[in-house]
Amino acid sequence: MAEQLTEAALLLGVGMAVVFAFLVLLIGGIQVIAAYVRAFPGESAEQNNTTNTPASPSTTELRPDLVAAISAAVHAHRHTNK
Amino acid sequence: MAEQLTEAALLLGVGMAVVFAFLVLLIGGIQVIAAYVRAFPGESAEQNNTTNTPASPSTTELRPDLVAAISAAVHAHRHTNK
């Protein structure tokens, strides 16, 4: 068991070292990406525009059925107010 | 064939007996469940409340787009009535 314990201790050390090394590397990677995106923003803006246009119904425009409902409401109201 | 027929007759008898026995057992099971639920109703009520709350949009509350439609309708109407 002593041998296994040494192995386990070694794994503990090496494992945590590699995990940290790898994720620190990734921090660098993210910063490189961010720098790259900041350096070439033009394409980004253009791309953002195209990819940000969702297929889902826009919430700022009134949908046709709502417009129909509104006009029906207004219409109905006028008749009742006459 | 006579032997097969005896076998089939036996299957007929045993099969129907077991089907009935099993489903009668199930009747007992349902009654036990019902009795249990009647005996411990408190937890049930609580649970019903939590499980009955659906994720779907409630029908009694007006949805935001409808509210927007309404205010737009009212607003439009005021302008036309001025």
Added chain:
Amino acid sequence: MAEQLTEAALLLGVGMAVVFAFLVLLIGGIQVIAAYVRAFPGESAEQNNTTNTPASPSTTELRPDLVAAISAAVHAHRHTNK
């Protein structure tokens, strides 16, 4: 390679011939179907009716929530106009 080229040339000829022959056959098939459908139109009309009825909500009828919105709008408007 000469042999392969002959083979390829043969494939070119036979292939195009079969493709054309098959698709011309299909033209005939479509015309037969069209003639058949023209000859027995009654059943078609009936079937069209049943299969064309979609399960989706009709767009000409106002939906209940819209109706609710309308009446709320009209109601709200009356109060503000008082």
Added chain:
Amino acid sequence: MEKLMVLWESTSIPHFEPGQLIMMAVGLILLYLAIVKKFEPLLLLPIGFGALLTNIPLAGFSEVGGLLYFLYKAGIAETPLFPLLIFMGVGAMTDFGALIANPRMLLLGAAAQFGIFATLFGAILLNGLPGFNFTLQDASAIAIIGGADGPTAIFLASKLAPELLGAIAVAAYSYMALVPIIQPPIMKALTTPEERKIEMKQLRVVSKREKIIFPIAVIILTMLFLPAATPLVGMFCFGNLLKESGVVDRLSDTVQNSLINTVTIFLGLAVGSKLSSEAFLTVETLGILALGAVAFSIGTAAGVIMAKVLNRFSTENINPLIGAAGVSAVPMAARVVNKVGLEANPHNFLLMHAMGPNVAGVLGSAVAAGILLALVG
């Protein structure tokens, strides 16, 4: 010219056997029934198309490496994956509320299984005729048609009589589609107009907890007393628990939609691949079709008679028509009961009352399949 000969040889025409042409006609008839007559189209359309594909000479759909061969092997032969997944989906679409509210309806679901066991006896009797030589396994697989439940029939046939699977599945789904034609005359012959007018007390409300505990109780009882029925009953109860538990709605939703739809297509094509001329164009297929009709009729009659008996010994009124729903064929049989009931009494809505025996019939035939598997498997 040699290429042209190769080409001619590579058309189907010099290779067709008459049986294959007949089977292609059978496939077209199944498509016609599915599309025009709307006979159980979810299964009969894929089965019909599978029958067309499997009977093409040289196409190799049902040979090693072929699509239908693969589907049959992976989903039915090696493991009854497809019928069990369908059963899971059906479980997730089933509401046991009506049965829990009135558990005696299980007796009607039990009685209707008489159609299965009587037909088993009848299949052996048929062996007296020339050309018939059903083993007890064959007879059991045929008899299960009387259970009016497609996946159960396919499951049992794949275990007991794989060579008859195509004919049994076609018969099962065809008769399920014919329920509105087969059942009403039997129901009317066995009941008086007064009986058909009987109105039933409204069912009590069943709590969510009862619905959650029910499938667990069913699987435990099945595990203890009928382990051979647990594949079917277990997957059915699992699907039902996914639905009723209320905590895994996204799983339940997938099981009821994309999963069951995908498996239905695969199962239909795989079953269609068993409609080869050697397997289907036999006098035994005629026997299977005849026995299937007998099974349905006896099951219907047994259900109705059991309901009459119950009505006599019960303090609450029971309309004997609802016994007919015990054959399952969910929800068509229950609708037929409702329709026949309305004919006798325009104010009598039996649909909810018939759902009890209807779902009881599903359990009943799964139990019957388990018994047959245990005794003759």
Added chain:
Amino acid sequence: MEKLMVLWESTSIPHFEPGQLIMMAVGLILLYLAIVKKFEPLLLLPIGFGALLTNIPLAGFSEVGGLLYFLYKAGIAETPLFPLLIFMGVGAMTDFGALIANPRMLLLGAAAQFGIFATLFGAILLNGLPGFNFTLQDASAIAIIGGADGPTAIFLASKLAPELLGAIAVAAYSYMALVPIIQPPIMKALTTPEERKIEMKQLRVVSKREKIIFPIAVIILTMLFLPAATPLVGMFCFGNLLKESGVVDRLSDTVQNSLINTVTIFLGLAVGSKLSSEAFLTVETLGILALGAVAFSIGTAAGVIMAKVLNRFSTENINPLIGAAGVSAVPMAARVVNKVGLEANPHNFLLMHAMGPNVAGVLGSAVAAGILLALVG
């Protein structure tokens, strides 16, 4: 220290071969084309990612027990399950209305297959150059790129030249994405401005029944005359029948959505796993890319010329541009026709007219694949 050595040995770095690095770059280029250039992203994104994964030393994605190995074996090698299921989904998304309304469009779909057979000849000619040694099987699998249909190309390549499958699939999807760049110059070179302005008569309304009978007729004719084409044509027609029959909408819906999406991901990853450096970094791949471009161009030209011939002998006007849609690449080629037509005549909407040859091209290349399979398979 020993653990550190094990660790260093367990990184990819000491194991990379130059070819793998190049292939990873190829994978990244495919991702770039898919995401930034929007080249057929549904397939090229999974293919590109699969190419990345398969070229990692030690990760074992494409070895026994690896995910990509499993997907390729189960879905392409043992049974062409994935391409056939995709074809079923495409069938369920295809509307044959425009073709049924004007069946002569099938001639355009036939003519465009000249791209396939001419390229087959060209591939053998390439054997004259050093480094090329295509068999007739290889040449056929390459030529099918001219069919402009991904699943058809993958299906045929998996049967005739599995070692070229990766390059063929990448070429097929890349050129399909390049249709808006490849086709217009050819279309304009072969037509006069007057021809491009020709307006066409509006198509007649096609009844539901014609649309239902059509796929059944197609599969029966294919079964009789070209059984080798039935796997592709059969699954395509099955999907189309699911959609048009109108009785199994829930199956059709699943086939068009979750099923085809799932299989697209699996197919893309599996194809990507064939982009190993040994298989891809060869002079033959360059030949395949060149031949693919040739095939597309010849197919386009043949379609346009055929349309000009038809226009001369027809009482009704036919705009020759629509012949270009005969290569399939649905619906991109039809859109290109519409765009080029609008440039010549701003009131000329050819989209619906181009859909006829477009879907005819799908059938045409599936038929061509069947012929090649029958003659050289």
Added chain:
Amino acid sequence: MEKLMVLWESTSIPHFEPGQLIMMAVGLILLYLAIVKKFEPLLLLPIGFGALLTNIPLAGFSEVGGLLYFLYKAGIAETPLFPLLIFMGVGAMTDFGALIANPRMLLLGAAAQFGIFATLFGAILLNGLPGFNFTLQDASAIAIIGGADGPTAIFLASKLAPELLGAIAVAAYSYMALVPIIQPPIMKALTTPEERKIEMKQLRVVSKREKIIFPIAVIILTMLFLPAATPLVGMFCFGNLLKESGVVDRLSDTVQNSLINTVTIFLGLAVGSKLSSEAFLTVETLGILALGAVAFSIGTAAGVIMAKVLNRFSTENINPLIGAAGVSAVPMAARVVNKVGLEANPHNFLLMHAMGPNVAGVLGSAVAAGILLALVG
């Protein structure tokens, strides 16, 4: 009478072993936890039901030809298909925005993996007690429970210690469900009220392009330095790229819904099939449960302490509570952080800040699994 004996023999009752009854009770307890206590019901409900089914004598669910046997073999044993597909789905549901905005959060995700490696040491120490005899492989598979990530634990256990898979999966999902009970006391013990009140600067907006490049960068770095981690990290990044690329929304949608749901059911049932009495009713299972709790606690503590260290050396304030989210258990751990933060300071919403370490923890434990696979696999 003989039939009755056969029938009695075919019930489970004369065949039950005590262990099977206990395991059925374990299955029922899992169902109770899933349904009533809402403990990770998506997995624990199928696992619990699978445990019921697999322990039925004579039903053969986990024998050759049985459904659970097939699911385990096809989806876990031969290829880790199910855990990898789930990881793909989780990737498609993950938003790395918070992490990209504040990449130092990766250090918290790294620190929390101390729970894994410390537990590995602890598992070997347990061998000092009678009845325990964990190999280094076993110990690694158990320790990964500290990663608080179900598919990662199942993936590693299937490679290193398949016979412990059932217990490890149950422990992993149970403790993930217990995060709201396990973590708060540790978080409060290691922080002062003032620390818990620290508010953090709002995160910057992350552009679409950064989100697209991120998963590609992660997979490339993993490929270069930790190829053993690529199956997990690769499928995770693939799913994330499907989502973030914005060009294959229909694929991303299927991956996040019907595909992950279907695989979740299959994975749960397959894992449940490993809950046989021989495998589960051992003293080792008790050790696994104890070690799992230790691993979670140490991981939480290590994350919090790392966050305190970061806070000391950072110009911007860091609330040490968010370190606890580094164990992953997405998104529950982040919600716990938010809740504990609100108790100390009702205006302090830490949810978005905790999402960074939370998703970092997913990557961290996948990396840890890769290291263990490379070093002891």
